[in-house]
Amino acid sequence: MxxxxxxxxxxxxxxxxxxxxxxxxxxxxxxxxxxxxxxxxxxxxxxxxxxxxxxxxxxxxxxxxxxxxxxxxxxxxxxxxxxxxxxxxxxxxxxxxxxxxxxxxxxxxxxxxxxxxxxxxxxxxxxxxxxxxxxxxxxxxxxxxxxxxxxxxxxxxxxxxxxxxxxxxxxxxxxxxxxxxxxxxxxxxxxxxxxxxxxxxxxxxxxxxxxxxxxxxxxxxxxxxxxxxxxxxxxxxxxxxxxVTEKEDSHETIKHLRELYPTGELVKLIFIGDQAEQPILTKLIRNFPVEVNIVQGDIAHTQRGAYGTLILQIKGEPEQIAGAIQFLEVENVQTEVMANA
Known part of the structure; x- marks a missing residue:
């Protein structure tokens, strides 16, 4: 055209x-x-x-x-x-x-x-x-x-x-x-x-x-x-x-979340397209003995599909947390550790 x-x-x-x-x-x-x-x-x-x-x-x-x-x-x-x-x-x-x-x-x-x-x-x-x-x-x-x-x-x-x-x-x-x-x-x-x-x-x-x-x-x-x-x-x-993602990424927000959730790992997930509709968290909890709290989340829709962000607190043994994060990456979920215990 x-x-x-x-x-x-x-x-x-x-x-x-x-x-x-x-x-x-x-x-x-x-x-x-x-x-x-x-x-x-x-x-x-x-x-x-x-x-x-x-x-x-x-x-x-x-x-x-x-x-x-x-x-x-x-x-x-x-x-x-x-x-x-x-x-x-x-x-x-x-x-x-x-x-x-x-x-x-x-x-x-x-x-x-x-x-x-x-x-x-x-x-x-x-x-x-x-x-x-x-x-x-x-x-x-x-x-x-x-x-x-x-x-x-x-x-x-x-x-x-x-x-x-x-x-x-x-x-x-x-x-x-x-x-x-x-x-x-x-x-x-x-x-x-x-x-x-x-x-x-x-x-x-x-x-x-x-x-x-x-x-x-x-x-x-x-x-x-x-x-x-x-x-x-x-x-x-x-x-x-x-x-459009500033509320999850701003320095002040991350600092505040660290204060509210001082233990475990704060992990930011980004879901693209069909991933936003998949039960990723259910699979995570079933496969790893970790405690998962949803701290903050948002989903938006584009003409090509959904775009979502989710911030989790993951608590448990260090090796189990590492395994859980690796599982998310294997599932093609973009993962970023936002804070350490």
Missing amino acids: IELKQLTKIFDTGKGSLTAVDHVNLSIATGEIFGIIGYSGAGKSTLIRLLNGLEQPTSGTVQINKQNITDSKGLELRKARQKVSMIFQHFNLLWSRTVKENIEFPLEIAGVPKQKRQARVSELVELVGLTGRENAYPSQLSGGQKQRVGIARALANEPEVLLCDEATSALDPETTDAILDLLVDINKRLGLTIVLITHEMHVIRKICHRVAVMEGGKVVELGDVLEVFQSPKEEITKRFVAQ
Whole structure:
């Protein structure tokens, strides 16, 4: 679906050059929800503007459905852009137009007849959950409702790709989850390819199939979301993963747990995918004469399966504890001893 080859964008700042995107190679499959995560200045916003042709690369190519949009110009480029829609952090709605008029706007520009426009708007209003709010103005809507309008408007011309530029950053956590659920539903119903940029790992964890981590204009880590959660390689990726696992990993938490559970071993387990559904602890207790207390636990679901963490206190003879930990590793459970007796 999307192929980026040696994509590079260099800006002239007047005081020198700035490489915003540095020789990026990415392949995004049809129907995939692909996340791009990075801190401010990582180059992710420039990358997404290169994807929809708003910026021209200094070198390299962008291909969407085998069409090289970096070489397209004029009418050909405008047609290519119609296949790629975008939603924004701050909605970018027309404040003097109602919900249905905002959704209808790109259809007007495309010259779609009025009757067809109205039928399409009705479909989209229902799809994004705004039935009954068609005649409201943006000032009368909540943040989540405004973003639903933005999503409906982006879908008006039946694009093949939906780009999401920090689309939930201005929303509260509950509304963010509702919008992310809507994007997943749209992806499944329409088979739409979604490319989402964010600085929040919660967003990546909740809806993305794969993720690219950007730093300094480069993609420094790329992989399946579950794999990245299980074994982040780069320090920046570890910091992002800590956004959603911090309560188990923070220094203060570990220190507090050591004080509460001074004997035995404190062991952190990470369960990935099907492991989260297996009776690992039951097997452990049956096979080893140790006492196991569940200290803390959490399970989250990604598009590829479950991701869970569990902190145990294991008490018993040292050799039995060692055997129990070895058993967990044999069962392919990622295990980390957090504290010693």
